[in-house]
Amino acid sequence: MGLELYLDLISQPCRAVYIFAKKNGIPFELRTVELLKGQHHSDAFAQVNPLKKVPALKDGDFTLAESVAILLYLCRKYEVPDHWYPQDLQARARVDEYLAWQHTALRNSCTRAMWQKMMFPVFLGEQVPPETLASTLAELERCLQLLEDKFLKDQDFLAGPHISVADLVAITELMHPVSAGCQVFKSRPKLAAWRQRVEAAVGKDLFQEAHAVVMKAKDLPPADSAIKEKLKPSVQVLLQ
Amino acid sequence: MWPPPPAPEPGSSPLSTESPENSCCCENSGLPGLMTTPSETRSSRMRVLGLGWRGPTGTEPGPGAQAAYRLRFRTCWLWLVGVPDTCLSMGLELYLDLLSASCRAVYIFARKNNIPFDFQFVDLLKGHHHSKEYIKINPLKKVPSLKDGKFVLSESVAILFYLCRKYSTPSHWYPPDLHTRARVDEFMAWQHTAIQMPMSRILWIKMLIPMITGEEVPDEKVEQMLAEVKNSMQLFEEKFLQDKMFISGDHISLADVVALVEMMQRGQELEGRPGTGRRTQHFSVSQP
Numbered sequence: 001m002g003l004e005l006y007l008d009l010i011s012q013p014c015r016a017v018y019i020f021a022k023k024n025g026i027p028f029e030l031r032t033v034e035l036l037k038g039q040h041h042s043d044a045f046a047q048v049n050p051l052k053k054v055p056a057l058k059d060g061d062f063t064l065a066e067s068v069a070i071l072l073y074l075c076r077k078y079e080v081p082d083h084w085y086p087q088d089l090q091a092r093a094r095v096d097e098y099l100a101w102q103h104t105a106l107r108n109s110c111t112r113a114m115w116q117k118m119m120f121p122v123f124l125g126e127q128v129p130p131e132t133l134a135s136t137l138a139e140l141e142r143c144l145q146l147l148e149d150k151f152l153k154d155q156d157f158l159a160g161p162h163i164s165v166a167d168l169v170a171i172t173e174l175m176h177p178v179s180a181g182c183q184v185f186k187s188r189p190k191l192a193a194w195r196q197r198v199e200a201a202v203g204k205d206l207f208q209e210a211h212a213v214v215m216k217a218k219d220l221p222p223a224d225s226a227i228k229e230k231l232k233p234s235v236q237v238l239l240q
Numbered sequence: 241m242w243p244p245p246p247a248p249e250p251g252s253s254p255l256s257t258e259s260p261e262n263s264c265c266c267e268n269s270g271l272p273g274l275m276t277t278p279s280e281t282r283s284s285r286m287r288v289l290g291l292g293w294r295g296p297t298g299t300e301p302g303p304g305a306q307a308a309y310r311l312r313f314r315t316c317w318l319w320l321v322g323v324p325d326t327c328l329s330m331g332l333e334l335y336l337d338l339l340s341a342s343c344r345a346v347y348i349f350a351r352k353n354n355i356p357f358d359f360q361f362v363d364l365l366k367g368h369h370h371s372k373e374y375i376k377i378n379p380l381k382k383v384p385s386l387k388d389g390k391f392v393l394s395e396s397v398a399i400l401f402y403l404c405r406k407y408s409t410p411s412h413w414y415p416p417d418l419h420t421r422a423r424v425d426e427f428m429a430w431q432h433t434a435i436q437m438p439m440s441r442i443l444w445i446k447m448l449i450p451m452i453t454g455e456e457v458p459d460e461k462v463e464q465m466l467a468e469v470k471n472s473m474q475l476f477e478e479k480f481l482q483d484k485m486f487i488s489g490d491h492i493s494l495a496d497v498v499a500l501v502e503m504m505q506r507g508q509e510l511e512g513r514p515g516t517g518r519r520t521q522h523f524s525v526s527q528p
Contacts (some may be wrong), residue, residue, distance in 0.1 A: 050479045062419055069425035078329055089405055090391055096398035101380065103432035150379045
């Protein structure tokens with residue numbers, strides 16, 4: 001068995017790993033783990049990732065969790081072009097800095113925005129208090145401002161003149177609230193221009209392919225009560 | 241230019257023998273190389289670091305508790321005490337407040353590897369991280385930050401990797417083997433949301449906000465976060481540490497430093513977990 005990637009493309013970090021592997025021609029078996037059916041809680045998947053999250057990687061007997069770790073592993077094992085994770089000390093530090101910051105900043109606010117605006121009302125049939133949603137969207141705005149001012153600045157990409165794994169991680173995050181109807185790029189021409197550059201560097205077809213699932217999430221039929229019971233405990237935290 | 245902190249008190253010793261009444265042994269023992277604040281604040285820092293007396297205010301630690309605190313402090317200190325004091329040097333600047341676990345990770349790593357740096361104290365309790373001067377250095381308004389000539393870097397994980405590479409530290413800190421390195425990366429990524437975020441919230445809610453505002457925060461908020469942390473500690477033992485000596489295998493790495501500083505922040509919740517007790521001992525005996 002070769003490289004296996006356990007993914008659900010509704011998830012931001014899964015999309016980043018998917019795009020990266022495809023763009024670099026890394027051969028892998030796609031193992032879909034349907035989050036909305038609670039498949040990540042199965043015993044079989046726990047063998048691959050006891051943290052019960054996607055993405056996960058299985059390379060022979062070696063298993064690995066965490067999208068950032070997976071991206072760096074693929075970078076090294078498949079000796080991808082340098083710009084994805086540059087050798088230069090300071091350029092690499094910039095990528096590391098973004099990859100560290102985003103966990104508790106952009107990731108948090110993008111996930112909450114998408115779930116509170118769309119998934120809770122549409123899929124789970126649960127209304128979210130307007131003040132909760134407003135607070136989440138304000139936090140998202142704050143993170144987007146930091147993304148522009150601190151990371152992107154006047155550069156073409158987040159870590160400098162060339163696309164890196166940091167850009168993949170960021171763009172897939174931003175597409176999450178976009179899928180829920182948030183106009184993330186409308187009032188931010190700098191980010192909109194960066195998005196065009198990232199899409200062009202990745203390839204429009206691959207970009208759209210990776211985002212097909214999440215962009216259709218708004219058309220999902222409401223979940224049945226069995227699914228609701230299964231998912232509610234783990235998604236309640238997204239209402240805080 | 242960030243104001244330089246005051247020099248350490250003369251005659252201070254890292255290891256005191258008897259505790260003064262009503263205080264922990266650490267209270268009057270400045271840590272050489274640690275740029276100090278007035279002793280009152282330092283003793284409160286020691287308490288927050290989990291190295292001080294944590295009983296009800298106005299009570300004395302009993303002899304057993306005193307011995308336990310001395311052991312904890314010495315265990316941590318012995319691991320550091322072999323390092324010469326090469327703290328003071330122009331060039332690399334580290335903006336730190338050792339109240340913060342991520343600052344402690346960077347501090348320990350730099351000291352352990354004899355990386356010369358200027359300790360620039362950013363007083364979180366005084367809100368210095370929100371000052372105009374500091375925002376120019378790190379617009380994310382967080383510590384730690386690194387300044388190396390004109391190059392400025394935030395995020396402790398990024399700083400640790402940068403120091404590893406620039407100063408060519410021994411390879412066990414960030415092993416070159418593909419799988420072993422991936423294990424370190426995996427933990428470093430996971431800990432942001434699983435450990436660092438809830439631990440940092442507990443620190444602010446349980447200690448820092450009451451200290452600054454005088455207001456207590458409802459216990460339920462803390463209970464919820466403690467439950468999160470306990471769950472993460474369970475995962476840490478079962479998935480990351482398992483039966484190994486260290487996270488990546490037989491040798492200490494960056495992952496262990498990052499893990500340990502978080503656990504030392506709220507020591508009492510984690511006592512009684514055999515894995516964490518074992519790793520603290522390994523820290524004290526395994527380093528030359």
